[in-house]
Amino acid sequence: MSTPTVNDLAELREHLTRPDGTTVLALPGDPGYAVATPWNVAKTVTPQAVVLAETAEDISRTVAFATDQGLRVAVQCTGHGATGLTAQDVEKADVLLVHTGRMNDVQIDPQTRTARLGAGVIWQQVIEAAAPYGLAPIVGSAPGVGAVGFLTGGGIGPLSRTYGLASDLVRAFELVTGNGELRRVTATENPELFWGLRGGKATLGIVTAVELELLPLSGFYGGAIYLDAGDAEVTGRVLHAWRAWSLNLPEHANTSIAIFQLPPLPAVPPPLAGRMTVGIRYTSTAPEPEAAELFAPMRALGTPLIDAVGPMPFAAIGAVHADPVDPMPVAEEATLLSELPTEAVDEILRVTGPGSGSVQLVAEIRRLGGVLAKEPEHADAFSHREAGYSFFAAGVLAPEIAAIVKPQAQAMTAALARWSTGGFMPNFSSDLTAAERVSSYDESTRKRLADLADSYDPAGTFRVGQVVRH
Ligand SMILES: Cc1cc2nc3c(=O)[nH]c(=O)nc-3n(C[C@H](O)[C@H](O)[C@H](O)COP(=O)(O)OP(=O)(O)OC[C@H]3O[C@@H](n4cnc5c(N)ncnc54)[C@H](O)[C@@H]3O)c2cc1C
Incomplete structure (x- = not known):
């Protein structure tokens, strides 16, 4: 494929120029191009051009132009799941990036309990x-993540055991497919695309808007307690107690546990900075006395450095995980576990706990199951409902540890291989190679997605980034 030159893009620039002469096409060096810098700044995203899309028509025109010219189109919102895209990489030299950040309109309809979101909306805006109106979306751990990127990967979060995948609540997508056509996608209109967009990421096109059911939920009981993890015996006791407790939780309860090594930065609460700590996160939608009683055994494990568990407004949902907000260079590694026997906890302690030499910022286990494990009302392209737990490690690529962060995290998931389902959630697959990414889907889902991509994008315009193709 040929690399487009500034001249080749003149026609596209014309399509993307407003009556007042301003354009939403940004070439390297233009103001606006830098918006492509992703949240995960370890990923280099330097496409041939960035389209700062403001409307679905901007996206349609870009895709139609690219298909006509034999170029490819990738999509990005916040860059929390950026896959890396550089014009220096010959394989990716012909890529235009649609950036959706300006399509950030949110409309709430309290009568139908639905929200309509533009493709550039982040969860915090929806919250x-x-x-x-006393309503809430199902969100992930970080409200700064883009809603559409999250939903196209299924989306698990602090309330998944209670309400299922976030994408289970999608009622409609608006989607630009490979020929530039804008289609409405629901359970009854283009149902095969409705199946594939809930899990298939950008494989089938670029979503321009989503209609989403909201939950009548104004608050929850939960938060996190943090304990010192300096002592191996104490940390072992905490992890094993959490394992046993988390095994048979009711569906109204959700939990995860994480070993942290947080740096002494202003955003980090002083009791947690510069030491190894263990955080037990919890949410419950049960009435406060019942929810508090269920969590009591975790509170009894020791004197916490911080106890921030209690009745919360839904707007505080981001505090449960307290994920980092500011852009940073990170490497991630994840795996799904079918079960978590005591031997698996011993392995986790050995590779991530006190004395392990871990340099990871966080190593966490989330309890899955509950409603998440049940078949949704409409079948989808998410293949991992059966997993009982997820394991995730993330490290900051600071110069002094950059070389070991990723191999060490890989050694951690290798240590858990005996209990792994072998699969990856699409939302935690951005750091994978194309060959590894195949495991984001079971075989029949992968084939069905690739077949659909062939029929809706025969020119291969979207054959870049986190997509599934033959
Ligand atoms: C700190 C942090 C916390 C996270 N927590 C969770 C969590 O709790 N649960 C969870 O499920 N995931 C979680 N994730 C993963 C996150 O959901 C994915 O990385 C998601 O893809 C981010 O979407 P984005 O738009 O913000 O990122 P981007 O990097 O902008 O997009 C990532 C990908 O999403 C797809 N995409 C984005 N926009 C569109 C569109 N308009 N049309 C079609 N496809 C699109 C594309 O494949 C794109 O490459 C977390 C990630 C981080 C960094």
């Missing part, structure tokens, strides 16, 4: 817009 804030829905809260005055």
Whole structure:
């Protein structure tokens, strides 16, 4: 494929120029191009051009132009799941990046309990817009993540055991497919695309808007307690107790446990900075006395450095995981576990606990199951409902440890291989190679997605980034 030159893109620039002469096409060096810098700044994203899309038509025109010219189109919102895209990489030299950040309109309809989101909306906006009506979306651990990127990967979060995958609540997508056509996608209109968009990431095209059911939920009981993890015996006791406790939780309860090594930065609470700590996260939608009683055994494990578990407004959902907000260079590694026997906890302690030599910022286990494990109302392309737990490690690529972060995290998932399902959630697959990414889907889902991509994008315009193709 040929690399487009500034001249080749003149026609596209014309399509993307407003009556007042301003354009939403940014070439390297133009103001606006830098918006492509992703949240995960370890990923280099330097495409041939960035389209700062403001409307679905901007996206349609870009895709139609690219298909006509034999170029490819990738999509990015916040860059929390950026896969890396550089014009220096010959394989990726012909890529235009659609950036959706300007399509950030949120509309709430309290009567139908639905939200309509533009492709550039982040969860925090939806949380804030829905809260005055006592409504809430199902979100992940970090409200700064893009809603559409999250939903196209299924989306698990602090309430998944209670309400299922976030994408189970999608009622409609608007989607630009490979020929530039804008289609409405629901359970009854283009149902095969409705199946594939809930799990298939950008394989089938670029989503321009989503309609989403909201939950009548204004608050929850939960948060996190943090304990010192300096002592191996104490940390072992905590992890094993959490394992046994988390095994048979009711569906109204959700939990994860994480070993942290947080740096002494202003954003980090002083009791947690510069030491190894263990955080037990919890949410419950049960009435406060019942929810508090269920969590009591975790509270009894020791004197916490911080106890921030209690009745919370839904707007505080981000505090449960307290994920980093500011952009940073990170490497991630994840695996799904079918079960978590005591031997698996011993392995986790050996590779991530006190004395392990771990340099990871966080190593966490989330309890899955509950409603998440049940078949959704409409079948989808998410293949991992049966997993009982997820393991995730993330490290900051600071110069002094950059070389060991990723191999060490890989050694951690290798240590858990005996209990792994062998699969990866699409939302935690951005750091994988194309060959590894195959495991984001079971074989029949992968084939069906690739077949659909062949029929809706025969020119291969979207054959870049986190997509599934033959
Ligand atoms: C700190 C942190 C916490 C996270 N927590 C969770 C969590 O709790 N649960 C969870 O499930 N995931 C979680 N993730 C993963 C996150 O959901 C994915 O990385 C998601 O893809 C991010 O979407 P984005 O738009 O913000 O990122 P981007 O990097 O902008 O997009 C990532 C990918 O999403 C797809 N995509 C984005 N926009 C569109 C579109 N308009 N049309 C079609 N496809 C699109 C594309 O494949 C794109 O490459 C977390 C990630 C981070 C960094």
